Amino acid sequence: MTRAEQVAANLARVRADIEEACAAAGRDPATVTLLAVTKTWPLSDVLTLAGLGVADMGENRHQEAAEKAAETRETDIRWHFVGQLQTNKARAVASYASVVHSVDRERLVDALAAGARDAGRVLEAFVQVSLDGDTSRGGVAIDGVHDTAAAIAAADGLRLAGVMALPPVGADALASYQLLAEVARDVRRLHPGADGISAGMSADLTEAIRAGSTVVRVGTALLGGRPPFVG
Numbered sequence: 001m002t003r004a005e006q007v008a009a010n011l012a013r014v015r016a017d018i019e020e021a022c023a024a025a026g027r028d029p030a031t032v033t034l035l036a037v038t039k040t041w042p043l044s045d046v047l048t049l050a051g052l053g054v055a056d057m058g059e060n061r062h063q064e065a066a067e068k069a070a071e072t073r074e075t076d077i078r079w080h081f082v083g084q085l086q087t088n089k090a091r092a093v094a095s096y097a098s099v100v101h102s103v104d105r106e107r108l109v110d111a112l113a114a115g116a117r118d119a120g121r122v123l124e125a126f127v128q129v130s131l132d133g134d135t136s137r138g139g140v141a142i143d144g145v146h147d148t149a150a151a152i153a154a155a156d157g158l159r160l161a162g163v164m165a166l167p168p169v170g171a172d173a174l175a176s177y178q179l180l181a182e183v184a185r186d187v188r189r190l191h192p193g194a195d196g197i198s199a200g201m202s203a204d205l206t207e208a209i210r211a212g213s214t215v216v217r218v219g220t221a222l223l224g225g226r227p228p229f230v231g
């Protein structure tokens with residue numbers, strides 16, 4: 001099997017898993033976006049996925065994301081930034097990303113908004129929520145979500161898309177994503193258009209969809225185990 005055939009087979013399985021999870025949850029599969037997380041994988045894999053109809057791609061490091069975005073400028077791919085983001089790189093990220101999933105502080109809001117305005121575009125921004133309050137992997141604690149959401153909603157150049165979370169280490173995935181769904185409901189009370197929930201990865205997309213996820217961020221199940229980080 002060629003690499004492209006392998007990726008196509010993986011994609012078919014992931015799409016089937018999403019459909020099955022939606023059927024089990026009584027949801028329309030059209031309400032769940034598959035975001036392919038292509039970090040560490042070559043541009044050829046990005047182009048394979050794009051050729052198979054995947055429109056949304058995610059990266060977690062600025063340099064790699066910027067390179068891939070530049071190389072795909074002529075395509076319809078929408079780039080999503082899903083990783084922890086340093087404030088001094090935010091302006092640059094805003095020049096190529098359509099969506100940022102990891103907004104967790106007001107200085108980042110200001111920098112992303114400035115970058116989006118410079119680029120003459122509107123950037124979609126998710127508040128990353130730290131469900132267990134351990135903010136070392138990014139995310140704002142639940143009691144800070146409203147302030148961050150309000151800052152995004154008020155920022156010229158940004159659109160508040162909703163909330164995002166990673167499951168806390170060792171926590172039950174379904175319970176974690178149900179908690180995120182509660183946070184999402186609270187945010188929507190003040191910001192009705194912010195109806196996105198970015199939740200679910202290769203290992204737990206079924207639980208995430210059951211809890212209401214609208215964007216699953218899938219890497220390993222599409223592209224395989226990542227090579228160890230070299231840097």
Ligand SMILES: *Cc1c(COP(=O)(O)O)cnc(C)c1O
Nearest residue numbers: 037060082201202217218219220
């Ligand atoms: C890498 C990554 C993913 C994808 O994880 P897999 O387990 O490979 O599917 C999702 N979200 C974020 C924030 C990531 O960094």
